[in-house]
Amino acid sequence: MSELQNLTMVDWARAQFALTAMYHWLFVPLTLGLSWLLAFFETFYVKTGNEEWKRITRFWMMLFGINFAIGVATGIILEFEFGTNWSNYAWMVGDIFGAPLAAEGIFAFFLEASFFAVMFFGWERVSKRMHLFATWMVALGSNLSALWILVANAWMQHPVGMAFNPDKARFEMQNFWEVLLSPVAISKFTHATSSSFQVAALFVLTVSSWFLLKGRHLEVAKKSILVAAVFGLLSSVLVGITGDEAAYANARNQPMKLAAFEGHYDGEESSGLVLAGILNPEKRPGDENVPFLYKLKIPGLLSLLANREPGSFVPGINDLVYGNSSRNIAGIDKKIEKGKIALELLSQYKTAKKERNEARATMALANFKNYEQYLGFGYLQKAEEAVPPVALTFYSFHIMVALGVLFPFIFLFFLFFTYKNTIARKKWLLRFGLLSVFLGYLASQAGWIVAEVGRQPWTIQNILPVSVARSNLTTGTVQSTFFLFLFLFTVLLIAEIRIMLKQIQIGPETPRGQQKGEPHV
């Protein structure tokens, strides 16, 4: 508890954001992926007229609905948290960050909300084709919503298309398209959505495996597996490609994050990729300790993945913190110095403006422009602050990648045995299948830890550290809301899981006259 008492307001604000984001992300991947699966199932129904597909659609749709409600509940807190806990952030970059959020509301949320009602309640009220259209629109709407919020997140990782306005003391958008179409935004969106499709596919495998193990709803389970495994397999290809793209983008824009998730302290040519390893907990930047207690490394691979150039130099944490003159890398110390000058000049400019001393103001501003790009560093106190928590990012990254490699094999096995029509007898696979959605969640959450913890101490990379982005609130205030939401979300999550399990137990409706010995619950 004494450790908890030492946490500052900004730690609690971060904890609260992590809490709400991680809870929210328990439901979002399912919404993103399941919405497409529903669209596929229903398309088969409309194309074939086979009532079985309709039962399948309605069963998964009900689980989708339960998940959707709690996703909405956790999502609204996230949006407003930018204002409540990060008000300086909201002001300093609202000019850029607010736009995608509003676009999300206009383009995506209404699509989702209105067509959700048609999809859920419209079976008897609109025509078959109209209903199918609604289901597709829900999928489009949810994924469009992901697009906008991930564009916003990508901008925090790699701020582009903006300029600092000293009069307002904020950043302003210069180019909307640069923000929207930034390569980081595209790789972020494609990676986050395709990995969510995997999670949803794994969810379908888990539930269907349970049905098969219990000998229930065999046809529903097999058909669901077939569609989900194909979808999951295709998504895996996309996850691989976009993951590679994301690492390449990290090497360009966030080399410190890359170095952290690789536990890469000293830069070298032909850097190796750590496949698995145990970090030395004593290791700090700049000291003589070995970084790893144990590691399994593939020589040269990191250079290849990071720069797409074998033998190339990949800077390590030490190069980035302390500088490496032979590689032309400036140390954080130097940047902090320049950042402090930028802050001082900005303050001089503000004072001169207030005193209506135009000559001094112009001079301060001209000078400021020379140091402007280091402004964010001026808020740091020492160079080592610029290093994110290495262990957390390293392990999260490696868990994510290992699971990401495993998933396509899961999909392949399920697909193969479903194709051979022997899946119901493969108990070992089905038992493993029961676990699969949990592995999916683990990978998905780990991915966000890499992205967000790896960006520390920055809210916006190199521009705005978390310590400045926060609201002016007391630690106690934020602490209270942290526990408030922890309690609320945990209770709701338990309720949601219980409801889900119950509904899975009840299963799809059994059509009259077709019970055929299936246990009727």
Added chain:
Amino acid sequence: MFDTISLAQLQQLWWLIISVIGAFFVFLSFVQGGQSQLNAVARNELEKSLVINSLGRKWELTFTTLVLFGGALFAAFPLFYATSFGGAYWVWIAILFTFVLQAVSFEFRKKPGNLLGAKTYESFLFINGTIGILLLGIALATFFSGSSFQLDDYNHVLWQHPLLGLEAALSFFNVSFGIFLVFLSRTLGALYLLNNIDFRLQLVKDMEKRLRRSVTTNLAGSIPFLLFFMVSLTSREGFALNPETGEIFMESGKYMKNLQAMPGVLGMLAAGLLLVILGAAVARRPSNRSGIWFSGPGSILVALALFLTAGFNNTAFYPSTFDINSSLTIHNASSSRYTLTAMGYIALAVPLVIAYIAYFWRKMDRDKITTGEVSDFSAKEIY
């Protein structure tokens, strides 16, 4: 097309857009109004099921409108977003809390294994319908009465009251507006349910009667609070902006003057109030179900008029009583010209959005919700 208009005009356009979104929310708060009278109008499980399923088809629309209201404020007036959410912390957290409770309640209420039981989820809906709307009204009333905050040279907010926003509930002016909104939402809720449920069966005739009574009593309940609020608003000093110097000063009868200076807004207010009353009046006629189509648009006009009074005609829409020159106007709180323009193009999609919402609303509600539909508990799509 937005490139040719001035920054000041863009700021006004965006205040108008946000006002429209906010006004639509006030109309759509019929969902909350329905929630808060669930136990008063529905006396058995069947009746409850009718009310819940009828509201359950619209709650997300209301919720989404609230989210968009927040998102649009963030994009167009980020300094408001930062100041109000970061400063009036507790009042917003409390409001959000009730909306979190709402978001799960329709879906979870009747599902087996829901941990807390149907009664708890119903009380969540009640809390959202009463406290949620009351606090929202209180927060919105500070657009006129002001809050105690200061902005530093870097526009960072320093809230001056230890209650962080909840102090707004100590002003009867603010509270009376909140109570008015609660009553208004209940009036609209009853009208919506009258429109949306099929009452032809004898079984539900009693509920229909209760709903018709509820329209009248809730409208009557709202009137004293509205009167107090309006009299107080039009007679109080307001936070005026000197457009030449950008300074804020207190001007007596400012909001009255705003209404006089903008006869269109005054007309909206009058027409809106008349429509709200007209809707309640037609609902007194047996089997008439069209009241919501008068009172609904009426509530939009009333709310729109109030938002425009708060922000237009050189008025500070988020005033500070602590440091009057920290007050926010649509000019000093807005996004840059570039962002407002870019957002303007995005906002062109709004009519399309409204069109498909209206289209599917009509399509989905052509056949009213029947008792048969909601008593089929084996159906997967029943709340």
